[in-house]
Amino acid sequence: MFLEIKSIEKYYGTGENRTKVLKGITTGVEKGKICVLLGPSGSGKSTLLNIIGGIEKADGGSIAIDGSKIEDMNEKQLSLYRRNHLGYVFQFYNLIPNLTVKENIEVGAFLSKNPLDTDELLHTLGLWEHKDKVPSQLSGGQQQRTSIGRAIVKNPDILLCDEPTGALDYKTSKDILKLIETINQKYGNTVIIVTHNDAIKLMADKVIKLRDGNIRKEYENTEKVNAEELDW
Numbered sequence: 001m002f003l004e005i006k007s008i009e010k011y012y013g014t015g016e017n018r019t020k021v022l023k024g025i026t027t028g029v030e031k032g033k034i035c036v037l038l039g040p041s042g043s044g045k046s047t048l049l050n051i052i053g054g055i056e057k058a059d060g061g062s063i064a065i066d067g068s069k070i071e072d073m074n075e076k077q078l079s080l081y082r083r084n085h086l087g088y089v090f091q092f093y094n095l096i097p098n099l100t101v102k103e104n105i106e107v108g109a110f111l112s113k114n115p116l117d118t119d120e121l122l123h124t125l126g127l128w129e130h131k132d133k134v135p136s137q138l139s140g141g142q143q144q145r146t147s148i149g150r151a152i153v154k155n156p157d158i159l160l161c162d163e164p165t166g167a168l169d170y171k172t173s174k175d176i177l178k179l180i181e182t183i184n185q186k187y188g189n190t191v192i193i194v195t196h197n198d199a200i201k202l203m204a205d206k207v208i209k210l211r212d213g214n215i216r217k218e219y220e221n222t223e224k225v226n227a228e229e230l231d232w
């Protein structure tokens with residue numbers, strides 16, 4: 001298994017307020033697959049994504065990516081690991097306001113040992129004609145395309161997406177999901193999408209549903225559909 005998640009536990013708070021928000025999550029994702037992580041608000045989706053991404057530390061259990069265990073890494077190794085292997089896309093795009101689209105993407109390229117060609121990527125992202133604009137001159141969808149570009153230009157093994165369409169309207173959300181699908185097919189990155197939107201599960205190879213810090217249900221999707229066909 002490319003991404004192995006074993007008995008992950010996480011607590012927040014101290015003393016009386018100490019709460020267990022992940023209660024022993026064990027699962028995995030094969031290389032190059034799209035995995036959708038669903039569950040009600042507060043079920044632990046973002047916490048799990050952040051632990052996979054090395055942004056937060058688990059209090060128990062282990063995460064291994066292609067055999068490398070995150071918990072065995074020191075801060076420096078972890079930072080290199082994040083830089084070389086992970087791309088992150090957030091609901092709110094976190095672009096640098098005074099850099100152009102192309103420059104924002106180049107920030108990601110600069111951090112990588114083995115970046116994709118930025119000009120080719122700008123075409124794939126549908127941003128070629130907007131490459132010299134700054135974020136305030138872009139629509140929400142174009143800003144999210146830019147943030148996907150910044151994450152993917154490093155050609156990461158895993159693309160982690162936390163509510164990537166949470167701030168977008170229906171049509172733009174579908175365009176972004178189609179883009180994520182295109183990128184997965186073209187570059188073969190493993191993709192994990194955290195979402196509230198149940199319809200997105202249909203484009204996944206694997207679906208994991210969390211409730212109250214546990215896996216309620218998980219399955220391989222044998223009848224996966226193209227993002228184009230999603231409706232909600």
Ligand SMILES: Nc1ncnc2c1ncn2[C@@H]1O[C@H](COP(=O)(O)OP(=O)(O)OP(=O)(O)O)[C@@H](O)[C@H]1O
Pocket residue numbers: 012013021039040041042043044045046047048196
């Ligand atoms: N930094 C923190 N300190 C304390 N509690 C936290 C922290 N981050 C998250 N929590 C709590 O942990 C639980 C899981 O949160 P998490 O954000 O992972 O859920 P989620 O499923 O992603 O929710 P949402 O869909 O609303 O984003 C929630 O009860 C939340 O209040």
